Amino acid sequence: MQFIDLQTQYHLIQPQLMARLTNVLECGQYVMGAEVAELERKLAEFVGVDYCITMSSGTDALLAALLALEIQAGDEVITTAFSFIATAEVISLIGAVPVFVDIDPATYNIAPALIAQAITPKTKAIMPVSLYGQCYAIEAVNQIAATHHLPVIEDGAQSFGAVFNGKKSCGLTTIGCTSFFPSKPLGCYGDGGACFTNDANLALALTQIRNHGQEHRYYHSRVGINGRLDTLQAAVLLAKLEQFPDEVKQRAVIGQRYSDLFQQHGAYSTNQAYTGVLTPYIAPENHSVYAQYTIQIDERQSVITALEQQGIPTAIHYPLPLTQQPALMQYSANGSVPNSDYAATRVLSLPMHPYLTSADQERIVNAVIAAC
Template structure:
């Protein structure tokens, strides 16, 4: 059993991928070829915004977004400690301070109330993370940002394709950023990412920032990076985008099936309990793309070990919150994020992909309940 079955997906799209890659090999424009522009147009239309800028990775997407907002030394950017390190890493690399705010224990996403309390005279932006496939409470976060005149960057590396009150992730704030790492809901065959915005000025700045800061050949009005999306990866993503809406629906079916099977065996929703085996909660008005199907357990390590003995793979996202990591401990007091600490000690994720069979889900749920 595989944690993520990319081979099943590849078999489905192999012919289209081959045709598209052959087209790239034929025209030879491996950097910023026509497939990149086509992908950007289609992704912008999918999200429902004016601009999409393809970049080399989800990490570069965050960096380019911050650079477009002129975030720099001494500035503070409010974000969450319960995320992949890239979120805070890009803030710190620019010399800014990632100010870490605790999570909502039900959704695992940053608490809007905590954001408001953390805003100070040096705050320049807010960067919520839409974790595990479900958007953060973007209306509440945007309301806080509007009161203080701050831009919002949604780190949507795990939520591309999810909906929030009828709108799609990446189109909910000043800038949306996502990742096309192979295991993501929409993944390339290597690294890739994208930034989304309605703002023409920010779009131009991000396009410059991802291409050495240039506005035309050998003209560099801004500091930039080499963060371009490869044409070959764009070709792969175009093939995958054709089946992506169907895969989003399949992910929802798998996620809901897991929840029904586990709750039938005694698990409870994380919304309704704080101990025992807890299933994820998708809030009303939200959808999740289940980048991970994440449970909580009182003795997580023992459960994981028992599942491993039955050849059922698991993963822990994330075992150590950023405020307890050596490079980031300085940005938050050790005991200021109790919900993130508790989640880090209890969460584990089950195999999750659009092609997980009902029989495998049944077997996994039975094994989890027994463990």
């Protein structure tokens, strides 16, 4: 059993994928080829925004967003304590200060009330994460940001395709960022990412930043990065994008099936009494793309071992909150994050992809229940 099955998808899209790749190889424009512009148009239309600027990775997308908003050394950026390190890493890289805020224990996303408490005169942006495929509390966070005149950067690396009140992730804030790492809901065959915005000035800045700050050939009006998406990866994403809406629907079916199977055994999606398994809680206004299907359990290592013995892979997203990462310890004095600390000791991600069969899901759930 595979944790994420990319091969089944490859065989389904192989004809259009190979046609796309062959066209790039025959044209020979491997950097900023026509496929990049085509992909940006289609991604912007999919998300429902005016501009999409593709990037070389999701991390570079976040970095470019901070640079476009002119975040400076010493500025504070409020973000979640429970995420992959890239979220805080880019803040630190430009000399700004990540201010860590704890999560809502039900959704694992940043707790809005704590954001308001963390704002200081040095705060210049808020960077929430839409973790595990579910949008963060958009309305509450955006209202806080508007009150304090702060831009919001959505880290939607795990939520591309997710929906909040009828609007898609990455189109809900000042700048939305996503990742096209192979394991993401929409992934390429290497690294890739994108920024989304409705602001023409920010779109121009992002376009320049990803190409060394270049305004026109060999004229650099700002400091930028080498953040361009390869044309071959754009071709891969164009082929995958045709299948993506169907995969989003299937992810929802599979995620719900997991929860239904667990609930048949007495598991719950909120912090009630439960039989050793806490299933994901999806807020009523959200449609998750289940980038991960993540449960909470007691005695996590024994469950992992029991599943490994049956050939069932698992992953931990994430074993440490960002406040405990050695590279970020200097920022951990911002405050305690008990919900993040607790989640890090208990979360476990199960196999999740659009082609997971109901039989495999039943096998996984039965194995988890037996091990708890």
